[in-house]
Amino acid sequence: EDGTLIGTSFLISFGYWIGSSFAISSVSFVCNTHLNLIQILCLNGYALFSHCLVLFLATFIHTGHDHLLFYGLWCIVGGLAAIRMVYLQN
Numbered sequence: 307e308d309g310t311l312i313g314t315s316f317l318i319s320f321g322y323w324i325g326s327s328f329a330i331s332s333v334s335f336v337c338n339t340h341l342n343l344i345q346i347l348c349l350n351g352y353a354l355f356s357h358c359l360v361l362f363l364a365t366f367i368h369t370g371h372d373h374l375l376f377y378g379l380w381c382i383v384g385g386l387a388a389i390r391m392v393y394l395q396n
Contacts, residue, residue: 357384
């Protein structure tokens with residue numbers, strides 16, 4: 307059962323990454339931007355990595371019923387990744 311759970315999580319994670327990248331690529335084609343698919347995959351993967359890092363840290367450091375650590379890390383690490391992506395676009 308553990309192998310099935312891990313396989314499903316990998317399938318969903320990579321499926322979301324690739325699927326959302328293709329959706330962003332379609333929108334960028336319609337909007338006539340100058341981003342190719344590789345750039346979109348890299349930017350989207352960079353954005354999702356910060357969420358994976360927060361989940362990893364919160365899993366091992368999380369204590370009790372206080373979710374302040376999770377949301378604090380999420381805002382800081384995810385926010386820094388979002389700011390970095392904005393500066394990459396300019």
